[in-house]
Amino acid sequence: MASHRLKPLSALGREFLAVESIGPVTVAEVMDVALASLAARRGQEAVVGAAAAQAGIPLPPPGRAEVGAVCGAFWVSPEMWFLEAPFATHEDVVAHLRPVFGEAASITEQTDAWARLNVTGPLGPLFERLCNLDLGRFEPGSATRTVIEHVGCYAIRRAPERMTVLGPRSMAGSLHHALTVAARSVA
Amino acid sequence: MLILHPLLGLRDAQEFTYLGDASIIDRPDGLTEPEAFHDYLYLRDNPAGVHKELWFHEQGDRSWLVVTRNTVTHEILGAELARDYARGRGRSR
Numbered sequence A: 001m002a003s004h005r006l007k008p009l010s011a012l013g014r015e016f017l018a019v020e021s022i023g024p025v026t027v028a029e030v031m032d033v034a035l036a037s038l039a040a041r042r043g044q045e046a047v048v049g050a051a052a053a054q055a056g057i058p059l060p061p062p063g064r065a066e067v068g069a070v071c072g073a074f075w076v077s078p079e080m081w082f083l084e085a086p087f088a089t090h091e092d093v094v095a096h097l098r099p100v101f102g103e104a105a106s107i108t109e110q111t112d113a114w115a116r117l118n119v120t121g122p123l124g125p126l127f128e129r130l131c132n133l134d135l136g137r138f139e140p141g142s143a144t145r146t147v148i149e150h151v152g153c154y155a156i157r158r159a160p161e162r163m164t165v166l167g168p169r170s171m172a173g174s175l176h177h178a179l180t181v182a183a184r185s186v187a
Numbered sequence B: 001m002l003i004l005h006p007l008l009g010l011r012d013a014q015e016f017t018y019l020g021d022a023s024i025i026d027r028p029d030g031l032t033e034p035e036a037f038h039d040y041l042y043l044r045d046n047p048a049g050v051h052k053e054l055w056f057h058e059q060g061d062r063s064w065l066v067v068t069r070n071t072v073t074h075e076i077l078g079a080e081l082a083r084d085y086a087r088g089r090g091r092s093r
Helices: A045-055 A093-104 A124-130 A169-186 B034-042 B082-088
Strands: A019-022 A025-030 A033-040 A065-067 A072-077 A080-086 A105-109 A114-120 A143-148 A151-159 A162-168 B002-005 B009-012 B017-021 B050-056 B064-070 B076-081
Touching (some): A019 A169, A025 A169, A033 A045, A045 A093, A065 A151, A072 A143, A080 A093, A114 A169, A124 A169, A151 A169, A162 A169, B002 B076, B064 B082, B076 B082
Antiparallel strands (some): A019 A025, A025 A114, A033 A080, A033 A105, A065 A072, A072 A080, A114 A162, A151 A162, B002 B009, B017 B050, B050 B064, B064 B076
């Protein structure tokens, strides 16, 4: 095996994950989650549903996120979900999912396509500055794609004061900037 | 303007892009007379009132919707998934 001296960097280009506390809000970069998209092929919706149920993989309804025993999932579009699993055990997430769904679903690796930031603290004043989500209706367990800093991002509300934001990895810096600026303006 | 998404509820119209008249779902058979294809491609009604049109939820779940909108008042009267609308009109998908 070729020896190399490459260092893994976070989506923000750092050696150590960025964790910033601004007033009551904490914005933390996360890298320990493997991500894959799962799309049921046409006519295979029932097969995919049955396979997921047998494997204990949740397939939540539109606009929702669920956590299962091994893997969590959130709905992204009709008959399509993003699945989240611990990176340590599921680095090759597609290879784990392929045997479960066979030819009934299309699965793509998404881990490195997205920058993942966990935001904790009072979410209302923060996200009303960032996007047009109505947090009053976006109760815990909700997940959706919306526009943050002009770019489509996923927001998943894990708890009343905890939100996961996924943005395209190439705009990780801009997303982090937007979140921390908004946090400073409400601190 | 808010669009009542059939799956996700009320969503800001900013999240959508607009294509136009939903009549383009009724594409004529490729072997039909050229006149029918000409009309399909170039002729659109321009009603002052209720209009069915295609909107794409680009910054949301990326589904195509058929939205019924009053072009005079901009009132959104309904929205359904374009695939359901197309299947309802005899299309296979």
